[in-house]
Structure formats: structure tokens, C-alpha cells
Amino acid sequence: MxxxxxxxxxxxxxxxxxxxxxxxxxxxxxxxxxxxxxxxxxxxxxxxxxxxxxxxxxxxxxxxxxxxxxxxxxxxxxxxxxxxxxxxxxxxxxxxxxxxxxxxxxxxxxxxxxxxxxxxxxxxxxxxxxxxxxxxxxxxxxxxxxxxxxxxxxxxxxxxxxxxxxxxxxxxxxxxxxxxxxxxxxxxxxxxxxxxxIPETAKIVVFIFSFIGFGSKAGxxxxxxxxxxxxxxxxxxxxxxxxxxxxxxxxxxxxKMYTLLNFHTPLFGNIVLVAGVVSGILGVVYALGQHDLKRLLAYHSVENIGIILIGLGIGMIGVSSGNPLMAVLGFSGGFLHVLNHSIFKSVLFMGAGMVLHKTGTRTIDALGGLLKKMKITGATFIIGSLAICGLPPFNGFVSEFFIYIGGFKGIGLENSAFVMSIFAIISLAVIGGLALACFTKVVGVVFQGEPRTKAAVNVDEKGSTMLASMLILAGACIFIGIFPGAFIQMSIKAVSALGLGYGHVPLEPFGQMTANITFAAMVFLVSLLVVIAIRWFYYRGKTITKSGTWGCGFTQPTAKMQYTGSSYAASILEFFSPAAPLDEDHPKIKGRFPEKTYYKSHVNDIAELNMKGVIVNPVLFIFDKLRWIQHGDIHLYIGYILLAIVLLLFFI
Amino acid sequence: MIESIILWLLAILLAPFFSAIMFKVKAFFGGRKGSPLLINYYTLIKLFKKGSVYSTSTTAVFKLGPIISFTSAITVLMFLPIAGHHPIFSFNGDVIFILYLMGLGRFFTIAAAMDTASPFEGMGAAREAYFPIICEAAMFMILIFFYRLTGHLQLSAYFTGDNTIALWNLGGAPLLFIVISFFIILLTENSRVPVDDPATHLELTMIHEVMVLDHSGPDLGLIELGSFCKLFFYSTIVSRLILPFDFKISAMGYFVFVLGLIIVYVAIGLTESVIARYRMDKVPQFVLTSFALAFFATIITLEFI
Amino acid sequence: MILHPVDTILSLVLLSVLFSFGSSRLPGLIKVLAFQGIVVSMVPFFIGHDMNGGGIVFTFVTLLIRGIIIPMSIYIAIKKVAIKREVEPIIGYHASILCGLGLIVAATYISRQLNIVSISDYKLLFPTAIALLVAGMFLLMARRNAIAMVLGYIMMENGIYLVGTTISIRARHIVEFGILLDVLAGVMIMAIILQNIKRTFDDVDTANLRTLKE
CATH class of the missing domain: 1.20.58 (Methane Monooxygenase Hydroxylase; Chain G, domain 1)
Known part of the structure; x- marks a missing residue:
């Protein structure tokens, strides 16, 4: 100590x-x-x-x-x-x-x-x-x-x-x-x-209260x-x-509360899992609609907290239905995702920080083509994006794989555990797909293509400590993705500290799984090398020419004509419009030679939207009624203090 | 093992041939004679002989696109039981790995398209990112169904030997829906009509074809070969599902398997010939149907088991 | 167990529910309903209780009315009279499909709760029947177009018929009740068509008058 x-x-x-x-x-x-x-x-x-x-x-x-x-x-x-x-x-x-x-x-x-x-x-x-x-x-x-x-x-x-x-x-x-x-x-x-x-009903209340309290910190x-x-x-x-x-x-x-309460009702697992599913899907949907790079990443934290909660929820359901393997898979997947998310999210925020530092803007649609000038930032950002999408052979895949396998163990169960597992698996799949859409948008619009505004033209990536830390983390993403063994052991150690009553958690089945992940990643990497060799073979001594992008017959393309992040995300957002209402603002185009026009859009977060009506306004109403307390007279205030002291003394 | 590797190589080599069957069917319905059955090989050879033109907007990611999408396609085939034989590699959970590996291929295809700064390719990329989301949900629903029946999470447990027959015995009628659902996924993932029309002349309405507009030479060849392999992957599964028979004589097994493949490719050709492409906003609904079917099959199995 | 005929047919019926929720045009919806009618009427053949000569004829007639005559008449009616082809959804198609899945799950659950002994041989029969009833109600609720609403009603009627076949292995009168409802549906269809013709012709008239004025 x-x-x-x-x-x-x-x-x-x-x-x-x-x-x-x-x-x-x-x-x-x-x-x-x-x-x-x-x-x-x-x-x-x-x-x-x-x-x-x-x-x-x-x-x-x-x-x-x-x-x-x-x-x-x-x-x-x-x-x-x-x-x-x-x-x-x-x-x-x-x-x-x-x-x-x-x-x-x-x-x-x-x-x-x-x-x-x-x-x-x-x-x-x-x-x-x-x-x-x-x-x-x-x-x-x-x-x-x-x-x-x-x-x-x-x-x-x-x-x-x-x-x-x-x-x-x-x-x-x-x-x-x-x-x-x-x-x-x-x-x-x-x-x-x-x-x-403490009694069981009290445990439920305590858990729900602490879930709200801790959940508000976790996002x-x-x-x-x-x-x-x-x-x-x-x-x-x-x-x-x-x-x-x-x-x-x-x-x-x-x-911690779950462990301390030591009460294994299916209710806890269901609450956590449903909260996870909702945060996961809505987090990534809102992320997709953002125009601010760092806000987008922040919404992805909501999504990943969702994935972690899905893992924990599967673990809790596994505990309550007496399926140790499912429990350990869910919890260890969730914990590993805690580690993984902290790594790739840091890479992404640091990359975004570098972009902000050099260009001075966080607006996604103002950037473009940064990869040419910021090679290391771009490469590490892409690695982080692949990891956050949960694609192999990066670390995000490992933890999602564990959560998936845990979820599938729940498919073998009955009733609510079965339904919840279906729910978890399908939403994980949807989250994965949406995250992919979101990060192809970020990578595609910010780092690729041509610069959309002047801010993105003259950039560099000086700052060795910044680059070094991004490289370390990106390296960690790849390393954990290919050799997850030690890290899975770490998370299983954490699971065995939960005191779930399974005694010592056997490492053997997990060792096999990590070996499989390593093996599959290796198979992929070897085939990648072979394909690169084949490609190199076919390009020997060939003429390679450079030319402009094919404009499909249009001969004067400009950087402004590129697809923007907003249009990229538009159709997906429309699918989710009940949960993510879109505010659009653009004047009607009139006449044959229209004036300069603009387009603004904003995706509303339904939690934020409803917070005002459901919480803020009633609270304001109540406090309005109490305004008479603040009278402005100093003697009255001293009186309040006296009253408070007397009351306190009375009670103590 | 040796046999599996030979089958894997054969799959990559023969995938272009089967795709040509599809073109032949379309030509027949169009009242044309159609291109020869070896047309795809001629195209590939031509492409691999050429050099390349790269756009000045592009970076290394553009070159990585074809490489990774092709690699993911052939790696996926390594895990696929072909004609009921054991695949080269197989482990518990390999299906998830496969699905995510295809996701990796898609990421790089999209990234390569966004790299060109072309508005059309961006449009295609946006669609390519959208539709597979629902597809993936449907795929996982099918996996849940299979897991519920067999208790395994690997392709070889569903499609090798007499496992598929066993699947039919367990599943019965709901498996029909799985077949239809899978066929819809096949059409969507491989950008066939009614989701996407690879033969259209207007870039604005394409999905996959517009994304590879700027690729040329061997790069384009890799992309084409990769997409043939991808189609082969899905078709193999459907073929195995519709003709699940297992024979003692291996020649018979191969014959039935190839027959199944031909049926699938002809069915794709038929679909392309008789159905018009959907409006883009109707496509999600079409793909959602496949999810609904798979979900529905799972509900019914709940009744049976 | 492999491909049990009744269960296969009933799966197709449930499938048609999903498709009907997803179809945006009247002709498509009518085709789905016709398919559903045919398939539903085929069920008694395979259940095979007292399938004597009269029973077979009876079922055939039902099939004819349910699967061909009613859909055809509606189809012809909307061809002749200019009725809007869109089904005008109040609840969107994606949401409808997801709702459909939810309805089927609910129907399965309800039928398990009810647990009627006489039909336990065909596990899917009662859930399908309930699903049809509920789905028909859903179409009535969620579509603005009158014809689509009639089609929803017909779907409910198919459900009633299925319930009839499940319970009325001997009690024919419930099936006859089904036929009665068929006729009722027919009357309703006619009424609506007449009304529509009237309104359309009115419309046409005013349009003509306006052209005359110019």
C-alpha cells in the first residue's frame, strides 16, 4: 500500500x-x-x-x-x-x-x-x-x-x-x-x-439510486x-x-455496488443491460449527427459505456441464472472494454486535439485532406477508429468478441434471459455497424479528400511528445488486438475479485479463446502480406500515372463539391429520426441564378430536449415559489442562521 | 486439410466463372446471347496486365482499400465449409470473426472511396455504410437461430457433413425463412438488384460500383476478384442450405454442391431480370424484411423446441 | 418433423402478415391478402378431420371466395375507379414491420397463456390465428386509405376463419359464420367502391366544368 x-x-x-x-x-x-x-x-x-x-x-x-x-x-x-x-x-x-x-x-x-x-x-x-x-x-x-x-x-x-x-x-x-x-x-x-x-427491497432501491448516481458520471x-x-x-x-x-x-x-450488495436478482442485470443497449444505440446515432469533432467523440463515449454496460449486464444475467461461463465472459468482456475504450478513445481525442491545435477548428465539415500533411496523426487516428468500430485485429474486437460469446451463452437459456440476450446481441451488431458508418465519416471527411477550407490547407504535425503518445496508444490498440492473452487474464483477475461465489475462475477456456483470436489475427495478417506481395508482383515495372479524380463527366470539380459529413450521415439519421429529430435550416432556392445560400442542421438529443420540460421547468417553478426567502434584509438572514443553529442543536 | 486448401484455392479460382452464369441468365432474359462464360477471367487478365492511374487527391489508404477488401474476402473463405468439407480453419466463434472481418473490408472500401474527394464516391460510400447495418443485425439474428438449434457458434458446425441435414430436422419450416432472409442479405451485401444495379450507367444511382470508379489496373482486379469471392461465400451457404444432402461418394457431393451453386446464381440472375431496382429509400425496408424473417424464424423455433 | 405441412402453411401465413405491413401500394397489399386467403383456406385440407365429400367442396368454395373472388373484385374495382394507390400509413413501414414482429411475439405468448387443449397438435395454429386478428386490427388502425382498411378487415376475417378451423372440428357453424363475415366484407367493399365512384365522378365533373370555362 x-x-x-x-x-x-x-x-x-x-x-x-x-x-x-x-x-x-x-x-x-x-x-x-x-x-x-x-x-x-x-x-x-x-x-x-x-x-x-x-x-x-x-x-x-x-x-x-x-x-x-x-x-x-x-x-x-x-x-x-x-x-x-x-x-x-x-x-x-x-x-x-x-x-x-x-x-x-x-x-x-x-x-x-x-x-x-x-x-x-x-x-x-x-x-x-x-x-x-x-x-x-x-x-x-x-x-x-x-x-x-x-x-x-x-x-x-x-x-x-x-x-x-x-x-x-x-x-x-x-x-x-x-x-x-x-x-x-x-x-x-x-x-x-x-x-x-440489508433487506432485499432496500437493496433494490439502493442499487437503482446508485445506478442513477454513478450512471450520471459514466454518461x-x-x-x-x-x-x-x-x-x-x-x-x-x-x-x-x-x-x-x-x-x-x-x-x-x-x-462495486453490485458486488457489495451481493444480491443476484435478474432485475439488476436487466436494468444494466437495457440501459446499456439504449445508451449504446442512441450514443452512436447522436454521434453520427454531430458536426463538432470532439463532441462526436464525446457521444461515442456514451456508446462505449453502453457496450460496457451490455457486457456487465450479460455478466449479471449470467450470475442470476447460474451460468458461470456467461457471467465471467460478460464481466471480463466489459472490463476489457473499459481498458480498450480508454486506450482508443484517448488516441482519438489526442488526434482530434492535434487537428484542433494545428487547424484551429473542430468543425468536421471545414476540414479535409489532413492525412497528406499529418501522416502520423492520420494513421493513429485511423487505427483508433478501426479499434472503436470493434474490427479485427484491433483491441475493440477482443472485448466485443467476449461480450458476444457471453451473449450467445445466454441464448441457450430460457425466458427473460433469452430475450435479453437476443436484445444484447442484435444491438451490439447494430452499434458496430453504426460506429463503422460514423468513423468512416470522420476519417473520410477530416483526413481524406481535399481541404474544404483554408484552415485545413497549411498544416503540419510538430510536437514530438504528442506524436509519441499517440503512437504508444495506437501500438497498444494493435498489440492488445493480436495478443490479448495477458490483458484478458488481467480482466479475469478483476472478475474473480468480485466474489461471485464461483471460487477460482478457471482460465482454461479463455486461454483457448485468446489463442483463437491471436491465431485468426495471424491468419489475416499473413494473407495480407501475401496479397501485398501479389500486388507488388503485378505492379513491377508498370507505368503509374497521376491525374485528377474522375468527376463522372464533370470537368471542373472543386473541393466544395465533396460529400460532406452531414450528407454522409443524413440517410442513416433519417432511419432513426424518431429518436433523433433533426432540425434543418435552409432558405428555399429561388430563381435561375440563386443567391448564395446556406444549410444548417442540428440533431436533437431527446434526453436534452425533454430534460427542460420534465425536470428543469418544474424545478424552476418550485424554486420560484420559494423566492420570498431571499428578502435582501441582512437582519432576516441572521435570523435564518439563528434558526438553523437552534434547530440543529435541537436535533443533536 | 490438403483437401480443404485445394477447395479453398478452387473457390477463389472458380468464383468468377459462377458469376458469369448470372450474367448469362440476365442476357437470356434480355433476349441477348450474352458474353462468354469465361468473360470474368478475360477481364481479370486484362486488368492485371495494365498499369494504374491514381488520383492526385488520394493517399496510401486508397491503395490499401483493394488489398484489405480482397484479403478479408479470401480469409473469410478459409473459414467456410465448401461442399460440406471441413474448412481450413475453424474455432468457436469464428462466425463473429468472419462478420467483423468483412466489416474491416468494408471500412477500407469506404475509406478508399472517400479518399478520392469525389462527390459521387462519397454518395456511394454513405449508402455502403448504411444498408449493411441492417444486414448485420439480420446476420446476427440468423446466428442466434442457428445457435439455438445447434449450440455452436462456428460455420463448420452448421455446414459440414450431415450437420445441415440435422439443422433441417431440428428447424423444419422456419429454416425456409432463413434461406429467404439469407438470400436477401446476399443480394444486399453483394450489391445486386433490387438493392443496387451494377450494370446501370448513371453514377448517381450506384452503390458499390461508384465507389471503385477511381481504381484501375491490378487494384481494380483485386476488387473484382474480391467481390466474386464474397458472392461465392454467400452463395455457398445458400446452396448448402437448399441442398443439404450428404453423400458417401464424394463426387456425388461435389456434383450436388455445384448444382446448388448454379441454382443460386441462376436465382440471382432471375431476380435481376424480373425485379426493378428499388428506390433508395425503399431499400432499408427490403433489408429489414430479411431481419424480420430471421427474427420470426427464431420465434417459431421457440414454439418447436 | 421436417417440413410439417400445416406448420409450413401457417408460417407462410405469418409471413404474409409481415409483407402486408411492409407493402406501400394497394395492388401489392391485395396480392399479399389473396395469397393469405388461399393459404389460410388450405389449412383444413391438412388438418384432415372429417374431410368428407361435402367438407372438401365446402373448403374449396371458401378458397375460391377468399383467395380469388374477393381480392379480384377489389383489384378490378381499384383499377376501374381512380383510387389512390398509396396505402397512406399513419405508422411508417419500418415501424410497422417491427410492430408486426412484436405482435407475433405477443400472439405466441397469449396463445400459450390460453392453452386450449383441443388444438395442441398444431402448435402454430392458434398463435397464427391470433396474430392475424391483431394484425388486421393494426392495419385498420395504422392505414388511412379506406381500401387498405377493408383489407385489414379481411385479414381479421382470415384470423377468425383459422380460429374456426381450430375449434370447430365438428362445429361447422363457426365456419359458416366465417362465410357470413366474408359476405359482410363484400358488402362493405361494394359500399366503399360506390362511394368512391361517386366522389371520383364528382371530381371528374368539376374538372370538366373548369375546362369548359376556359
């Missing part, structure tokens, strides 16, 4: 140092990046060792003589620690060249400070062993990330995003508090251990509204950390 605390200390210390050195821009950056990455590396090393030895480690401190702060690292926390430290390590390295506005030295220093706090608090959340510790770290995590979201506070849009995030994370925290409160009401202790002794539909606003607002490496890691802490919370 001391190793873990040392790494946390180094990270936080680095954050403080950056505040002290705020005047020296270069030095501050170097010190901050060095100490943060050193801390992350140490923590990563420690977490991997702990996970592989599958030991459990605990420590506790007294705080204010009343509460004890308790920490524990078991397989599950170690797995999430690996994810946290691995992605943060790369994100910190990336930030070195990304944060290059020396005029904003103080702001950068503050950003490093909050970044270090965010990493530390995330690590503390997953190791927390009682409610007080958990909520304390949880709140620190929410607050530090809030300050990172409003990094560019000048723009009102970002302030609004930060505000939305603030509200959502605190309403979510309120639900978690409520859940913990119910537990405390029954057990009278802040410890996690006594949670499985589960319909609690995801903050996510597409907040993620694009932050600097890109922070978006990567938030999208790749922080929302997974919500997943950790859901799994």
Missing part, C-alpha cells in the same frame, strides 16, 4: 510544484510533466504487480478522530488503477507540447495542479474502502475535473458546459449519498462490508447530457482522461 501512496504523493507534489514554479513556463511544464508521469508510472507498475499477484492490500487512517479513512486494493481496484495510471501517464506526456501558450503560464500551472488532483482523486476513489473515503474522493474528483472543464473560461459556451457538468455531477452525487444514506440507516456503519445484510443515457458539452470544452488530453478514464469510475461504482 505504501507504494501506492508514494505514487499519489509524487503526483500531488508535482501539481503543487507547478503552482510554485508558475512564472517559469518551460521549467514548470517540465517539472510537472516529469513528476506526474513518474508518479503515474510508479502507480501503474505497482497496480500491475498487485493485479498479477492477485493479493489484497489495505490501510486506514483516523480523520478528525471521528471518521476513519480506509483504503483497500483488491483485483477490481487494481484493474481500474491500471487503466487510470496508464492513460494518465500518456496524457501527461501528450500535454507537454499541447500546452504551449507561454503567455498563459499561470493558467497552465493551475491546470497541472488540478490535473494532478484529478489523477490522485480517481485513484483514491477506486481504492476507497468505506463510504466517507469514497464520497470524499468522489467529490474531489468531480470538483477538480470541473475546473479542468472551464480551462478556457472566456468562452461562454465553455462556462455553460462547466455549469452543466457541475449540476449533473452534484445531482449524481446526491443520488449516491441517498443510496449510502439508506445503507447507513440500516447498518449504522460507514463500512462497505455490512451492505449485504449513461439519459443522464449523459453534460458529457457532450463538457468533454469538448476541456483541453484535448483532459478530454482523453475524462472520456477514457473518469467516466469509467462511474462503471467502477456500479460494479
Amino acid at each position: 505504501s507504494q501506492f501512496f508514494m505514487s499519489i504523493l509524487i503526483i500531488v507534489f508535482g501539481g503543487f510544484l507547478s503552482l510554485i514554479l508558475a512564472r517559469q513556463f518551460k521549467l514548470m511544464k517540465m517539472v510537472a510533466v516529469f513528476s506526474l508521469s513518474a508518479g503515474c508510472f510508479w502507480g501503474l507498475f505497482d497496480a500491475v504487480t498487485k493485479l498479477m499477484q492477485s493479493g489484497s492490500d489495505a490501510a486506514s487512517f483516523k480523520y478528525l478522530n471521528v471518521f476513519s479513512l480506509a483504503f483497500q486494493i483488491d483485483g477490481l481496484s487494481a484493474f481500474f488503477l491500471v487503466v487510470i495510471f496508464a492513460v494518465c501517464l500518456v496524457a501527461v506526456i501528450y500535454s507537454f507540447h499541447y500546452m504551449d501558450h507561454s503567455g498563459e503560464a499561470v493558467r497552465t500551472a493551475v491546470h497541472y495542479f488540478f490535473f494532478s488532483i484529478l489523477i490522485a482523486s480517481m485513484a483514491l476513489v477506486v481504492t476507497a474502502a468505506n463510504m466517507i473515503t469514497f464520497m470524499l474522493s468522489w467529490e474531489i474528483m468531480s470538483l477538480s475535473s470541473f475546473f479542468l472543464v472551464i480551462y478556457n473560461y472566456e468562452s461562454s459556451e465553455n462556462r455553460k458546459a462547466g455549469y452543466l457538468y457541475f449540476v449533473f455531477s452534484h445531482v449524481g452525487a446526491m443520488f449516491i449519498f441517498a443510496a449510502f444514506g439508506i445503507v447507513y440507516g440500516y447498518t449504522g456503519s460507514f463500512g462497505f462490508g455490512a451492505m449485504d445484510s 449513461v443515457f439519459p443522464f449523459h447530457v453534460w458529457l457532450p458539452h463538457a468533454h469538448p470544452a476541456a483541453p484535448s488530453h483532459i478530454s482523453a482522461v475524462m472520456s477514457g478514464v473518469m467516466i469509467k469510475i462511474g462503471i467502477y461504482g456500479i460494479v
